[in-house]
Amino acid sequence: MFLAMHFMSATYRQRLHSLHRILGEFRKGLWQPLSRARRQRLLLVSGLVALGAGIQGLAPLALTTAVDHLTAGSLSIAVLAVVTYAAMAGLSRALRQGVSLAYGAVARAFERDLYRQAYAHTLALPHAVHLDRRAGELARTVTDGVRGWRRMLDAAVFTALPFVVEIGTVCAVLLTADVPASMLSVLLTFVLIYGVVFHRGILGQRASYRTAAKADAEAQGVASDGLANQETVKLFTREALVEESIGRAFARGGAAWDLYNRIVATNGLLLSAIFTLALGTTLLLAAREVAAGRMSAGGFVLVNAYVLQVVGPVERLGQMAREVVQGLDLTARLRALMAEPGEATLSPGTQTLPGRGPLALAIQDLRFGYDPQRPVLHGINLEIPAGQTLAVVGRSGSGKSTLARLICGLYRPDGGALRLDGVPISDLSLTALRSAVAVVPQDTVLLHDTLRANLIFALPEASEAEMLEAARVAGLETVVDALPEGWDTVVGERGLRLSGGEKQRVAIARAVLKRPRLLLLDEATSSLDTRTERAIQSSLDDAARGVTTLVIAHRLSTVRNADEIAVMEDGRIAERGRHELLLAAGGRYAALWHAQEENGLSEHDEGTPELGYLAPSALD
Numbered sequence: 001m002f003l004a005m006h007f008m009s010a011t012y013r014q015r016l017h018s019l020h021r022i023l024g025e026f027r028k029g030l031w032q033p034l035s036r037a038r039r040q041r042l043l044l045v046s047g048l049v050a051l052g053a054g055i056q057g058l059a060p061l062a063l064t065t066a067v068d069h070l071t072a073g074s075l076s077i078a079v080l081a082v083v084t085y086a087a088m089a090g091l092s093r094a095l096r097q098g099v100s101l102a103y104g105a106v107a108r109a110f111e112r113d114l115y116r117q118a119y120a121h122t123l124a125l126p127h128a129v130h131l132d133r134r135a136g137e138l139a140r141t142v143t144d145g146v147r148g149w150r151r152m153l154d155a156a157v158f159t160a161l162p163f164v165v166e167i168g169t170v171c172a173v174l175l176t177a178d179v180p181a182s183m184l185s186v187l188l189t190f191v192l193i194y195g196v197v198f199h200r201g202i203l204g205q206r207a208s209y210r211t212a213a214k215a216d217a218e219a220q221g222v223a224s225d226g227l228a229n230q231e232t233v234k235l236f237t238r239e240a241l242v243e244e245s246i247g248r249a250f251a252r253g254g255a256a257w258d259l260y261n262r263i264v265a266t267n268g269l270l271l272s273a274i275f276t277l278a279l280g281t282t283l284l285l286a287a288r289e290v291a292a293g294r295m296s297a298g299g300f301v302l303v304n305a306y307v308l309q310v311v312g313p314v315e316r317l318g319q320m321a322r323e324v325v326q327g328l329d330l331t332a333r334l335r336a337l338m339a340e341p342g343e344a345t346l347s348p349g350t351q352t353l354p355g356r357g358p359l360a361l362a363i364q365d366l367r368f369g370y371d372p373q374r375p376v377l378h379g380i381n382l383e384i385p386a387g388q389t390l391a392v393v394g395r396s397g398s399g400k401s402t403l404a405r406l407i408c409g410l411y412r413p414d415g416g417a418l419r420l421d422g423v424p425i426s427d428l429s430l431t432a433l434r435s436a437v438a439v440v441p442q443d444t445v446l447l448h449d450t451l452r453a454n455l456i457f458a459l460p461e462a463s464e465a466e467m468l469e470a471a472r473v474a475g476l477e478t479v480v481d482a483l484p485e486g487w488d489t490v491v492g493e494r495g496l497r498l499s500g501g502e503k504q505r506v507a508i509a510r511a512v513l514k515r516p517r518l519l520l521l522d523e524a525t526s527s528l529d530t531r532t533e534r535a536i537q538s539s540l541d542d543a544a545r546g547v548t549t550l551v552i553a554h555r556l557s558t559v560r561n562a563d564e565i566a567v568m569e570d571g572r573i574a575e576r577g578r579h580e581l582l583l584a585a586g587g588r589y590a591a592l593w594h595a596q597e598e599n600g601l602s603e604h605d606e607g608t609p610e611l612g613y614l615a616p617s618a619l620d
């Protein structure tokens with residue numbers, strides 16, 4: 001009654017339902033993308049595992065025959081039966097070992113496919129998702145998830161499958177052999193009690209396992225935060241503080257693991273007690289049958305062997321449940337991540353941009369906020385005719401970079417429209433849009449690779465001559481010449497071995513090499529010293545000639561020649577016009593210009609290029 005209630009309860013059905021859903025995910029995420037050859041190999045491996053389990057399940061029959069013939073005095077048959085028994089046991093073990101070898105290759109292929117698929121999906125997630133996560137968190141989610149799936153695959157092939165085959169064989173033998181029904185029902189009752197106790201134990205373990213794993217992940221987070229800030233830690237001599245907080249975080253994890261181990265040990269003891277009772281009771285019943293002459297000595301051996309054989313798989317099933325539960329916990333975050341829609345799903349446009357050459361950009365009533373409660377752009381209207389340059393200037397935080405991010409499709413507007421050559425960018429595929437646009441961002445992050453690899457990343461098919469020309473335009477040649485390994489210099493993680501200005505030159509060279517139809521320069525030269533900036537500015541002007549360009553700049557002197565200048569204020573365009581016109585109007589632009597002039601940051605005639613470092617606060 002209790003058992004029936006247990007298995008019919010709503011939570012149990014709910015769990016079955018979620019297991020069904022996960023199996024669906026397993027099929028979709030792992031099985032379907034597998035190549036035919038890998039599937040066949042996995043099926044072959046599973047077939048061999050099942051064969052091994054079947055042989056193991058039948059082996060006690062040979063032992064029973066041996067005992068019966070020994071007691072009956074027919075030695076030769078007994079010897080044959082013993083040899084068969086040993087051969088069966090040996091074969092089933094040998095199969096297991098051989099299969100492990102073949103399985104290793106399939107499982108590694110599973111892992112490779114999963115890593116690739118998971119990282120491809122993660123890369124395709126919207127920009128905002130990446131900004132919201134802590135560095136390293138996504139990589140950890142993927143690694144844990146792949147480990148979890150691998151555990152579950154191991155458990156399915158090496159535990160669940162042999163369990164089904166072995167139990168099936170054992171049941172078939174016990175039902176066909178002449179074992180009294182009373183003994184079978186005692187055995188079945190013990191197996192069910194064992195199953196339920198185990199199931200409850202697993203639930204208790206699961207909660208403490210989660211707490212322990214969470215504490216561990218937090219401790220790892222504290223440690224990686226310390227490493228990521230190593231420069232600050234050293235400069236403030238705070239090593240001891242960081243070490244202590246790392247130690248405390250890991251100690252919290254340690255206490256949680258102690259609790260988990262105690263629960264596992266208690267459950268193990270309880271299960272051993274049930275097993276001992278089951279074995280003892282069944283063997284006593286069998287002994288009574290033998291004493292009453294209703295069962296042969298071989299039958300007694302058979303019962304003993306099969307009690308062990310039933311409990312063995314049930315125990316292994318317990319291990320499997322533990323593996324699956326831990327696997328599910330490990331994959332939980334990856335499964336959630338894989339369910340998040342990628343950029344292409346959120347921006348399902350498929351159109352391409354016809355023609356070649358510069359694109360006309362039209363922005364109408366563009367509205368956007370990162371947070372719906374806090375709008376950043378309040379209805380922007382701008383156009384850049386094909387081949388012209390528009391400069392956007394304004395205070396820090398007024399929304400200039402946000403505008404650039406919307407143009408590249410990194411975020412989707414809340415309202416209004418952006419059109420390239422009359423085509424709404426929401427109708428374009430992201431590949432078509434981003435192939436046409438090149439961006440020089442405020443902060444350039446580089447790949448942990450050589451300078452050459454970083455530059456050629458923009459256009460892998462570019463010739464050496466094209467690459468060198470792009471480097472010349474960006475003033476990168478001088479940087480390369482000064483490096484001992486020239487183009488083969490590895491720039492360090494995120495490009496940390498280069499100065500800000502050097503990285504910016506790589507970014508400019510990349511944009512030039514890409515030959516875009518729309519160029520976005522987001523304070524592209526802000527990290528350069530004034531003299532270098534001026535040299536690169538004129539090269540950039542050459543490169544931008546004939547390319548539609550949107551320049552975001554703080555230093556107004558760098559954009560005075562733009563075809564049009566728009567002044568942005570609190571997410572609105574406050575003024576628009578050419579430099580001279582805006583200056584004459586005496587509005588916000590003129591005020592900014594004069595403020596920079598006073599700070600020596602603007603050059604008001606061509607002959608006095610006395611510019612200093614521009615602190616962003618100079619505009620505020």
Ligand SMILES: Nc1ncnc2c1ncn2[C@@H]1O[C@H](COP(=O)(O)OP(=O)(O)OP(=O)(O)O)[C@@H](O)[C@H]1O
Binds near residue numbers: 131370376395399
């Ligand atoms: N990823 C983000 N999530 C939430 N808010 C953001 C995000 N990026 C920027 N903001 C906010 O949006 C506003 C506009 O930022 P934006 O970077 O567009 O300004 P900006 O004009 O380019 O500034 P700066 O000249 O300093 O680069 C700011 O208030 C900023 O805090």
